[in-house]
Amino acid sequence: MSFIRLENVTKTFDGVEILKNLNITIEEGSVLGILGRSGSGKSVLINMLRGMKDYRPTKGRIIYNVAVCPQCLRVEPPSMVGNLCQCGVTFEAHEIDFWNTDRKHFAAIKRRISIMLQRTFALYEDDTVIDNVIKSITGRDEEESTYMAIDLLDMAQMTHRITHIARDLSGGEKQRVVLARQIAKEPMLFLADEPTGTLDPQTAELIHQALIEGVKEKGTTMVITSHWPEVMRQLSDHVIWLEKGEIVEEGNPETVVQSFLDQVPLPEKKTEFKTGGPIIKMEGVKKHYYSIDRGVVKAVDGIDLVIDEGEIFGVVGLSGAGKTTLSRILYGLTDPSGGQIMVKLGDNWIDMTEKGIFGRGRVKPYLGILHQEYSLYPHRNVLGNLTEAISLELPAEFAKMKALYVLNAVGFDEEYAEKIITKYPDELSGGERHRVALAQVLIKEPNIVILDEPTGTMDPMTRVQVTDSIRKARDELKQTFVIISHDMDFVLDVCDRAALMRGGKILKTGLPADIVEDLTPSEKKKMLKEE
Template sequence: MSFIEVKNVTKKFDNTIVLDNINLEIEEGEVLGILGRSGSGKSVLLNMLRGIPEYIPDEGEVIYHVAYCPKCNHVDTPSTAGQTCSCGEKTELREINLWNCSRKEFLDIKKRISIMLQRTFALYEEETVIENIMKSFENQRDEDNVNKAIKLLKMTRMEHRTTHIARDLSGGEKQRIVLARQLAKNPMVFLADEPTGTLDPKTAKLIHSALLSGVKNKNITMIINSHWPEVIEDLSDRVIWLDNGKIIDEGKPEDIVSKFIKEIPLPKKHPAVTIGDALIKMDDLKKYYFSTTRGVVKSVDGVTLTINEGEIASVVGLSGAGKTTLSKLIAGLIEPSDGEIEIRLGEEWIDMSKKGPMHRGRVTPHIGLLHQDFSLYPYKTILGNLTDAISLDLPSEFAKMKSLHVLTAVGFKEEEAASLLEKYPDQMSGGERHRVALAQILIKEPNIIILDEPTGTMDPITRRNVTESILNAREELDQTFIIISHDMDFVLECCDTAALMREGKLLDHGKPIEIVDELTSQERTKMLNKHT
């Protein structure tokens, strides 16, 4: 008997079919990989399996075969049916239609399912890492749960951050703590929607492998979406390939992944561009924080760096190296603790360490920053997000034309872009929202664009599109880009220069291929995927 059955499921948003007659059976203890480009329906399917109200099927059924305790209503996997529950009652096998059952049954099943969403850092920001994990246990005073929490931190490679405050973590580190919190709930089903979307591919593989051994030992069924075909191949027992809401192929991971990779386009050749004069200058730049548990945290520690006009520059390093803090200093979001940072506006150099409209206030309107934990306005359409939501007051027809232009620039086909304008963010996949957020930056035509982990949640095809959009924007609009990334493959494809950071310090600066030679073995393992 299968554990989960998806029967003839169809789901529409605004009369657009996003899941089209899906039929699927998932076995207990199985790791099912779902492969597909952004917008194929992967996240919609996971949210439907979780029981999120907005994702109720328009047609079809989602059926769970479970062991159910009639006394305490505890739900478990079907293989435990007939066993004695902790309350003393014997469990019975039940077939429960998730979207057509009693309210009690619905909540009992939903409580036993964990889901980890793309770029969702739902943490207690003022609590330590270990306290965040402990809050996931029903009995937080149980000493055995402390040991379980530590094991989860080791599994996610975060044991070195046990006593750190959550707000001090990098985006990638926060993602791993969220993963540990979800596992601490001891689910019978774990749904992972790009669970390590902001991590480099090698670290993602390590974490996924540890997760796989952990869930297998506990007989937890896992359904995982990932934009990294290699991860899907390594971890899954079986893979389905979704495209435009349909399962177009299913089978062994190596077979499906091989077919999927063949569809990834190669980047086109771009002509060499002339790099201009210095645009951003940093000299002995520092940003220190004080933490009650860690003392002085040197996020940026004496960085000296020049970025030239028209350059696609990158700042690279492992998670927690200080890259994001440096980007916030450049964007004028935070003030340096010491040192100098200047940005040229026209022919005049502006001191970014000074507040006010005559200093960094003159420059910040000309800088676009896409955070790795970006968000769109949920109650505005995509057209609204690209125009009035960001105070871009344009005549209606011109606003629509300009919106279509930037959407095609970030990889949407013309017909896709036109259909997106009246949609809302929650009707789109994570990868599609990411591209819209990038378009939201580009439409304001800033002189300097800072992208913090721009490829974090993207499938390989979309990743190629983003590379193209950056190169095209530089050619057509004379924009300067600063890429904050641990994805060295992307940097090698896209960037003119790379600045290598470790523990807040700038170690080296040069062409990306030269920086590859300066990587430590750990950095090389975690930051490189295709290149050696």
């Protein structure tokens, strides 16, 4: 049954058409997949369906065919027409022009839509996990709400954290609680915008299974966007491939996905690079802390590591292995519980455990880091984010030239880089913001660059471009890269050597291909997309 229709929908921002004359029909109970590169218009379409401010179509209409209770204005999918509402009145059929209806009907539809975003953890940070889910449940008594919350957390495989405070969860755990909260609202439409874009394969698989069990198998209509083909294959009934706001192809998921993959280039062949002597030395590095629930937690547990100058070195492992903690210790954001971290600056070795201008303060200007939870300055445009916002004071014309150069290095073609340089972060897609954040790190030309999950929100084509740009930066600027990642395919493509991390320890160091051989079959399945 036809549920939602997009008729000739166009959306323009600052004179640029982001969506172009889209005509789409979404059937009740189906899962529509929107596949496309970062910046193709996927997130704009999701926000438009949700009724988010500033996303009104410039042209065209979005029609919701729904069942509406004339008494309490509750809205349900069209199959509920003729059934009784909770208030006892019969649902009536309505065809509602979503963006041109009255405020009451607009709000009534919005209340029945749940949305899951790629990086926004909309949780009550000071509440427990179960309380976060209970607060999303309406129309049930306390006991029913509690049991429903437990069932949803079990589905999301979060029962082991049920009494934990939300702010203490990892990013992947927070995303699973968000999913449980959104399903708890029992929506008529579930929108998922890159819900697993920043997660490791293991956690992403948990989210996918929960979406199948909690949304798809319950017959809830869903629209999911992704640049990952396997997400489309696993979840969608019908796929639309968007490119620069236009539908390139639509139809069977397998057919459309294959067409999309056929236009993704392979990265340039990796050539041997002669590295210098050691630039980073770690000996016996530890980070232990105490948790009321778990006692002593050994996030990093006695690590010895040497990284050479000019090397692209990967630290790989699944979520919770201790990779991010290790990167924060190296950068000087987290003090170790023990051990020594030495970084070479010129001819001198600097102790990164020593605070102040003669210790790590001396090295900091020569280090760059891209956090997994990066952020851009919202009130500065892209050029401002790449220059004044990070205290990079350059003559105006030279600043623009350098900004365009580094944007090109992270995958934007010259014409598109010129267009986005005056845009603000909220006008960019998630993947575009990620690349600008990477450019923000590279533009200062640091000696050592630490990248924490650099491919999280990137589509396959952009990943290839970023792989090539990291090698180019290393070759031209003699930079050393430390890449923290769960994406073994990316590490195989870009890294000279890698270390496998598990449970706070480094188990093996060697060539990336050697690390793969040391993984168990189940680990290969979780960390390699081809397995």
